[in-house]
Amino acid sequence: MQKQPTIRDVAQAAGVSVAVVSRVLNPGSGPVAALTRSKVSDAMETLGYHPRTAARELKHGPPTTLGLLLADVSNPFFAHLADLVVQEAHSRGIQVLLMTTQEDDRLESERLATLIERRVSGIIATPTGNNLEIWKKLQDLGTGVVFVDRSIPEMPEVDVVSINNVESARSATALMAAHGHRRIAIISGPATSTTGRDRVAGYQEALREAGLAEDRTLIRSAAFRGTSGGDAVTALLNLQDRPTALVVANTAQVTAVLRRLAHAGISIPDELSVVVFEDSPWTELMTPPLTIIRQPIDMLARHSVQLALSNANGTTTGKPTTVRVDAELVERSSVVAPKTA
């Protein structure tokens, strides 16, 4: 186990001062003679020198790391988002500290404390909805905060990047209505989440447009974690006047819902038409291939990183930005006209 050479070792080996080494390390920070430069480079090479990030950051170096705080990474949607955020960040020379909250605001506050201590330049997060004060503080500190996928209504000053939740749920529901369904159910995220609320709003809008009456028993919100989606299905199936169509607007609960449906022996789309908010490749491999709402995750990733970085150092342009990208309804074969009973 060898000891790490410092800038001083390099300077000595090259027969110059540390200032010169620093200059070749940071091109543009000052003049260096070509010959000197190569001598220094050689020294760095032979010594196997690597500048220490911690020291650089301490000396008000531009913070080069970004926090990515997600609910969890097992969820394919978040996994894909993480993948793209990392790629996008790397292409800008930024590193990503990955953290998860498990939808637990207690854990969230701990993670945020760590992020504060690290003085990350920005944070891209799916907030639990609490810890308002900490988020505020982060912004005051000049951290670029961006909420992705969801937001916190009480915090309109934070930038948000998400799909148009209202519109996507509306289009999914409208598709059902267009096929002649009159009893359309929705399983959404918890009512405390903006995605949950917005998607239900879109659903209601579609109902209104189709001249359909709203039935509260057909609106089920399921927690993101656990198997709440399955229970929602069971509840729906136990209704005396069962729905003929179902919009699964809670991405984290899609497999739980489908599993319960399969278990109950419900045949899709004969007994139940289905649209899910989930665009993993496997949705196309199902029998029948599922009609889905596809989220442009690459757009979400790109905008999140860009905003987080541009908001860093309090370079906030004043009014908060809200990026709302359109999701795409991909029609496959899980929606058909209801059986006339």
Place this chain on the structure above:
Amino acid sequence: MQKQPTIRDVAQAAGVSVAVVSRVLNPGSGPVAALTRSKVSDAMETLGYHPRTAARELKHGPPTTLGLLLADVSNPFFAHLADLVVQEAHSRGIQVLLMTTQEDDRLESERLATLIERRVSGIIATPTGNNLEIWKKLQDLGTGVVFVDRSIPEMPEVDVVSINNVESARSATALMAAHGHRRIAIISGPATSTTGRDRVAGYQEALREAGLAEDRTLIRSAAFRGTSGGDAVTALLNLQDRPTALVVANTAQVTAVLRRLAHAGISIPDELSVVVFEDSPWTELMTPPLTIIRQPIDMLARHSVQLALSNANGTTTGKPTTVRVDAELVERSSVVAPKTA
């Protein structure tokens, strides 16, 4: 945008010296009077003080971050691994820097350079197979290096955590043989990867045990990225003597394979029995439910973190550790006896 208070500000506000503040920050580092402690705590509270990690690390503080270098995080297997690694690390107060290589050794070397500069205490990685010198250097530097899922044969000195690839492929193949299949194909990872080679070895072993002759045309290695799995399927289907069973041992190519199979109108398991190395929930939702090899990802995550951390600071116990956990063959409905032609 407020300025961040330093330890000096706290000291001043509390009317003590910085040394005292540092002591209350690091309990056990020295005596502090109870009254003093509370005064300091109050000052920290009202000022909203957070110690700066960069400064602490500079002052030979225990490195508290770990690098997780994966091929990509879109792959559900890696995503799940990342999720659990993060959880495990957090439970030990360690942070995780997430990076991806896209299976590109050029990118890998860049990421590794960054990790060296950050002086991370450990790295958990799915190596591309190259950059041998850098990996060696990392170890010399006292970084705890752990290869997960795959390994590099030329680097027996590095700890490895993976499933028993030989045995899992053997059991999957043996299942086919037990059902009476005689033409069993396998689509594995590239021959340059240890997982690819090991799984093929297990496949061959099972063939031998079943007294079946090996047919080279039934062994297809597909790259991890892209849609190479689909091409392998097509090649297999074009054989004049088609296989009646297929082991998909390349996790990253499972959906590509299934998609091509569906596209070709091959019915599972009637025309082709299938076992896949992939345990995402959706495999159970397919028609028919897929027989799979389930990897105990939680074990992989736990051991990886533990090893990476214990190997840090050159605390290497001498001989490298190899943790090989057993994968589980979960029989569902995608394997049946071959149709007697």
Place this chain on the structure above:
DNA sequence: TTGTAAGCGTTATCAT
């Protein structure tokens, strides 16, 4: 063009 030296925010060693 290059060198000197003063920080950056902590921790740790001595004194007091």
Place this chain on the structure above:
DNA sequence: ATGATAACGCTTACAA
């Protein structure tokens, strides 16, 4: 029990 003060490795005026 508390306080000065010297590092830690790097950047950056300011000199030379």
